Amino acid sequence: MKRSDYFIPTLKENPKEAEIVSHRYMLRAGMMKQTSAGIYAWLPLGLKVLKKIENIVREEQNKAGALEVLMPTIQPEELWRESGRTDAYGKEMLRIKDRHDRDMLYGPTNEEMITDIFRSYIYSYKELPKILYHIQWKFRDEVRPRFGVMRGREFLMKDAYSFDLTPELAQISYQKMLLAYVRTFARMGVKAIPMQAETGPIGGKLSHEFILLGKNGESKVFAHKDWMEKDMAAPGVSYDDTEALQKYCDGLTEIYAATEDIHDPATCSIPAEELVETRGIEIGHIFYYDSKYSDSMNSRIQNEKGELVPWYGGSYGIGVSRLVGGIIEASHDESGIIWPEEIAPFDVGLINLRVGDEACDKACKDIYQQLQAAGKDVLYDDRNSGAGEKFADMDLIGLPWQIVIGPKGLKNNVAEIKNRKTGEKREVALSEIVSIF
């Protein structure tokens, strides 16, 4: 994509309203624009990142056997009366009356609606287990939205829901999602630690938050120091191998990690010198809620004996739009964002140092076309502006690689290649550039 055809309205100044680095960089890199308090429009660069994250989440959910559906944003309040949660979200629930004065709401989560779908069609244990998920915009009317997409009001969430015949089988679904989350975040190049957490308004008996460590984290967390060194790459465990799955999950969750709500210094058995206290950002949250929604919404299935029994479930969320900010919090420097390769909006940035110079224009055009032909997604800065501005913009935007072409290098038929993360620069012959990427 040529920058001149594209739309990346970068800002030179730090926006005053942005208190944390991800919010500042997302505004400055022209990734998004606030349209109301805590509500954002995603501009092309931001949307590309959001879609990449969304697709990784989707692929890993599918691999775990979850089936994608798509529930609407607007729900009837009556479903929530059934579950007894009408007031569970307090004023964070955005309530709406339609033209016929019916009570509606903008869904903050979907336990009620998915239970209603489930009970409409599934009557027998033979159709279990099922994990259904969707990736849809949610709304929580935060009293003081801030930190950009980290605590926005309209946000994109992946939420999955599992349905099983017994609590024991439900544990397997829980473990599948836990493993899927480890793999999801590892693919995004970030380290997210599953921590024991409170269940809150979702209810239930067991819950883990996936926490991205970062000094701007919203809450205090406590973790055994082994976590700091731990390789989070998920092993070759198959989702169908129940035993290996359980072993993997037990091994992971037995290393101590807990959010502030749960952590109790008086009872925590980890020696002080092995306990790390830091801050973290919640990017995923999984809950086992037992038969709560089966009971409250009177949804029953037939077991092997033909008896009507409750089912056991869990819900599993990933903050897709929040992750965009979370990953920036975890991966940036003073010049801007440093995108992990898998979610970078473009693979490579190409800078033409002297637009209008025949040799520079030609060399850039050739490299641009060659890289595109090789399947690379390239952002070509072809603007007629100063080198300083182009360098600063490209660092801010944070693509993994930069190729810089100018009159000086061209005399020797070389371009400069820069690795955004390490800052390492080297000269490469023009003819060899494509083979590098």
Next chain:
Amino acid sequence: MKRSDYFIPTLKENPKEAEIVSHRYMLRAGMMKQTSAGIYAWLPLGLKVLKKIENIVREEQNKAGALEVLMPTIQPEELWRESGRTDAYGKEMLRIKDRHDRDMLYGPTNEEMITDIFRSYIYSYKELPKILYHIQWKFRDEVRPRFGVMRGREFLMKDAYSFDLTPELAQISYQKMLLAYVRTFARMGVKAIPMQAETGPIGGKLSHEFILLGKNGESKVFAHKDWMEKDMAAPGVSYDDTEALQKYCDGLTEIYAATEDIHDPATCSIPAEELVETRGIEIGHIFYYDSKYSDSMNSRIQNEKGELVPWYGGSYGIGVSRLVGGIIEASHDESGIIWPEEIAPFDVGLINLRVGDEACDKACKDIYQQLQAAGKDVLYDDRNSGAGEKFADMDLIGLPWQIVIGPKGLKNNVAEIKNRKTGEKREVALSEIVSIF
């Protein structure tokens, strides 16, 4: 995908509330479930079709040079006060008060918001032309929602907005979108005719509706009989070749076609015997609105002389969720849906006539794996149910091809292949099946 692992809750009976065939078949094929009047949850099969349509729309918008953004569903009412359209949608506009009593609304369209984004960043003619689009859920609070996704309340729309320095340049953007729409619908295997139409609340001077002909169409339309035979495959016109673009669009739009609102028998010059009166379904609508939003929202750009001048624009919508129903209206028979190949939820359906029979299970498993390895998306009906139910379900779901494997054919090492559209059946050696698809 094995049917036993999947979730397609087909219904045998026609749902009473469904008045038209697409609504009936979408419910019966387990594609969606109504969650409130005119609001639907998309089940896995329906969502697959919706995503395929969405992706075709996206790809063709990108090819035409439009840039994807994503605006939020919830908008501040104050933007609409600026444009003077606060009451333009009457009670169809879903109004919301947030917890701080601010007036918000669920966007029925986005002219105001995109103008606000545009005026925040773009100041010079040098950055034009620009076409920005998004694919997002909209809400129109229909007084009597019906016909399923054809007139729902929460619906998925692609809306694009163009920005140009002069009315003449704006015409080029209009033509680009017209060509992109022809290509978009042709790829989906449906014939959509651009018809002169009224501009309605969007305002402006020029408008074409893209109409899918069908006897259940919501409105009467009039078209020259030449349209009936016309090959809608878009020619090799480049979006950058302004002259060819104009010639193509003029050639297309000079063939008479108009909606009932516009058609006037008293002035229409087409001889009666050449005029076809039929019904149609609107699946796209393009508007040229001149400087309406530039003026009403006080958005100005600098021209070559440094003067602040208005910009000229248009908006371009495609009803993405509505298309799912529209295509079914145009492509079905008494047994069910007949999906055009490009948007079919699966490429092939595989029916095992005797689940549990060792030879049948093995043959099906082999074919299933071979087709998957060849990159085909296969729905394998491995349920332990009767042949009649499986045939009926597969016809209802409407995949382009069916492979039927049973004990009788296996004695001769053959399977039966059925083309869903033509109904043609033939026997094919098991060893040759994969090479056919």
